[in-house]
Amino acid sequence: MKGITVWRDALAGRKIRETGDMLRDNGLSIVSLCRGGFFPGTNKVKRKAAIDDNRKAIEEAFELGTDKIVLVCGADPSQSLKESRKQIFEGISSLLTDAKAAGVKLAIEPLHPMYADTRSAINTIGQANDMAESIDSKYVGVAVDVYHLWWDPDLKKEIMRCGKNNKLFAFHICDWKSPTVDMLNDRGLMGEGCIPIRKIRSWVEEAGFKGFIEVEIFSNIYWQQDQSEFLKKVVSAFKDHA
Numbered sequence: 063m064k065g066i067t068v069w070r071d072a073l074a075g076r077k078i079r080e081t082g083d084m085l086r087d088n089g090l091s092i093v094s095l096c097r098g099g100f101f102p103g104t105n106k107v108k109r110k111a112a113i114d115d116n117r118k119a120i121e122e123a124f125e126l127g128t129d130k131i132v133l134v135c136g137a138d139p140s141q142s143l144k145e146s147r148k149q150i151f152e153g154i155s156s157l158l159t160d161a162k163a164a165g166v167k168l169a170i171e172p173l174h175p176m177y178a179d180t181r182s183a184i185n186t187i188g189q190a191n192d193m194a195e196s197i198d199s200k201y202v203g204v205a206v207d208v209y210h211l212w213w214d215p216d217l218k219k220e221i222m223r224c225g226k227n228n229k230l231f232a233f234h235i236c237d238w239k240s241p242t243v244d245m246l247n248d249r250g251l252m253g254e255g256c257i258p259i260r261k262i263r264s265w266v267e268e269a270g271f272k273g274f275i276e277v278e279i280f281s282n283i284y285w286q287q288d289q290s291e292f293l294k295k296v297v298s299a300f301k302d303h304a
């Protein structure tokens with residue numbers, strides 16, 4: 063089975079329902095819409111605007127015909143991580159009615175701590191599990207991305223906890239290149255770096271995950287290359303290393 067994650071930017075200027083049909087007609091399941099989130103901010107008006115934008119994302123996911131949105135939860139460096147987490151909790155909680163009505167699940171993606179300043183105050187799978195458990199809705203779970211979580215000594219334990227809670231909503235793979243020269247866009251093909259991808263995949267599967275394994279390689283280097291060649295490299299790296 064083949065699937066695709068749709069970025070909201072890519073929907074700009076398109077008819078969303080028709081785009082979903084076009085992808086399905088080409089044999090692709092729509093795994094998720096990426097991304098919602100960015101809840102924290104010191105300004106109340108901005109926080110409200112973020113929640114409204116997430117409501118819009120839920121509508122878009124519904125129109126597109128996918129049942130999942132990945133949340134990059136956000137952070138604001140001018141306040142504490144604790145305060146940002148509180149605002150993330152409030153933000154996600156205020157979306158539950160909309161999520162349920164649309165049948166769209168929200169997957170909290172914990173991000174590597176190098177992004178704790180502006181991208182996410184949720185930096186470990188333990189924190190994501192805590193958040194999902196405290197919100198306690200079947201519409202809120204966790205996205206496990208090896209790039210963000212591979213270093214965590216509690217990773218296996220927390221993946222099992224997530225699975226037991228039925229909250230393991232997504233699994234993303236790529237590799238951590240050494241050295242990494244760009245914090246955002248220097249991810250490697252599977253096998254190019256130091257992440258034990260197969261081991262983590264075995265934990266995720268042991269925890270009961272049966273969904274798509276999403277290859278997510280943000281890379282200035284690969285994006286400059288011929289994209290059909292890049293896709294071939296992705297397929298071969300997936301076969302050999304995932």
Ligand code: ZN
Binds near residue numbers: 171207234278
């Ligand atoms: Zn990811």
